[in-house]
Amino acid sequence: MSCETETAVVLRHAGQKITPQRMLILSTLRHAGEHVTAPIVLEAVRRLYPYVDASTVYRTLGSAAELGLVSETDMGAGDTQFEWIGRDRHHHLICRSCGGVSSLDNSYLDSLATALYDEQGFQADLGHFAIFGVCQNCRV
Amino acid sequence: MSCETETAVVLRHAGQKITPQRMLILSTLRHAGEHVTAPIVLEAVRRLYPYVDASTVYRTLGSAAELGLVSETDMGAGDTQFEWIGRDRHHHLICRSCGGVSSLDNSYLDSLATALYDEQGFQADLGHFAIFGVCQNCRV
DNA sequence: CATGTAAGTGCAACTAATCGCATTTACAAC
DNA sequence: GTTGTAAATGCGATTAGTTGCACTTACATG
Numbered sequence: 001m002s003c004e005t006e007t008a009v010v011l012r013h014a015g016q017k018i019t020p021q022r023m024l025i026l027s028t029l030r031h032a033g034e035h036v037t038a039p040i041v042l043e044a045v046r047r048l049y050p051y052v053d054a055s056t057v058y059r060t061l062g063s064a065a066e067l068g069l070v071s072e073t074d075m076g077a078g079d080t081q082f083e084w085i086g087r088d089r090h091h092h093l094i095c096r097s098c099g100g101v102s103s104l105d106n107s108y109l110d111s112l113a114t115a116l117y118d119e120q121g122f123q124a125d126l127g128h129f130a131i132f133g134v135c136q137n138c139r140v
Numbered sequence: 141m142s143c144e145t146e147t148a149v150v151l152r153h154a155g156q157k158i159t160p161q162r163m164l165i166l167s168t169l170r171h172a173g174e175h176v177t178a179p180i181v182l183e184a185v186r187r188l189y190p191y192v193d194a195s196t197v198y199r200t201l202g203s204a205a206e207l208g209l210v211s212e213t214d215m216g217a218g219d220t221q222f223e224w225i226g227r228d229r230h231h232h233l234i235c236r237s238c239g240g241v242s243s244l245d246n247s248y249l250d251s252l253a254t255a256l257y258d259e260q261g262f263q264a265d266l267g268h269f270a271i272f273g274v275c276q277n278c279r280v
Numbered sequence: 281c282a283t284g285t286a287a288g289t290g291c292a293a294c295t296a297a298t299c300g301c302a303t304t305t306a307c308a309a310c
Numbered sequence: 311g312t313t314g315t316a317a318a319t320g321c322g323a324t325t326a327g328t329t330g331c332a333c334t335t336a337c338a339t340g
Binding site for chain 1: 295296297298299305306307
Binding site for chain 4: 015016017019021022051052053055056059060
């Protein structure tokens with residue numbers, strides 16, 4: 001099954017409709033590969049389909065984030081970055097000093113999620129997680 | 141030592157100047173008690189000192205967040221909430237379904253911070269942390 | 281207390297993001 | 311196919327937040 005079809009299945013399963021705008025926005029994000037901002041997605045989408053509105057992009061990215069298809073990360077500098085996730089969940093370590101972003105495997109947060117569920121009854125959605133701090137290089 | 145003085149000490153220790161605007165903004169936030177947005181802080185500050193600019197509020201809250209005096213939490217609905225922290229670090233569990241916010245003790249994240257430091261050399265700043273998910277009541 | 285300077289502020293212009301509402305459209309049921 | 315309807319879109323208006331720059335001010339030093 002192609003990745004387009006797979007995305008469509010996830011959307012439909014969540015009760016969402018398959019619109020050209022939506023597929024185009026998600027496809028753009030998936031093939032962007034790295035972190036991109038909403039305005040960049042908008043610009044790229046408009047090159048193919050000029051009359052897409054900014055609000056549609058924000059709404060699409062927001063709902064896709066809730067479905068776990070994309071991650072939505074506030075990088076701290078006024079720009080929210082989006083990234084395609086697919087099945088491969090991971091998290092981000094963001095250095096306050098150099099601004100570098102590194103990925104973090106899911107396993108680090110599994111025990112936290114388990115503890116929250118057992119002790120608080122809170123089913124944590126750890127799909128998008130940004131941890132700020134200082135990386136090894138910048139600690140000097 | 142009064143809380144005003146204590147705040148001033150933290151600011152000065154970080155190489156920041158003690159300005160009337162800054163003290164007013166932080167004082168407002170401290171006595172607000174709960175989560176408040178930047179526009180609400182701005183409005184409250186302007187009642188006492190009308191010519192404070194929005195950018196000053198954002199800059200002050202941002203730098204105070206880096207110092208760990210306040211937490212800065214994206215609640216997911218387009219509004220970033222600020223909260224006074226002082227010495228009492230804690231985190232937030234935010235329910236996607238009912239929007240409820242509950243506090244979480246620091247201890248849950250200590251082991252995560254230790255693991256990140258030992259295995260990745262990353263010194264995590266866990267001062268402001270928002271965990272999204274579904275709370276016990278909403279899971280049905 | 282006078283002074284040098286680095287940090288902070290206000291202003292204006294701008295980008296980012298949200299929201300309500302009228303219109304359109306995907307798609308399920310017949 | 312036709313049709314009903316709930317969801318999605320586009321538009322306009324508005325709020326939230328950022329940035330560059332000229333001016334001001336806190337405060338350290340002598």
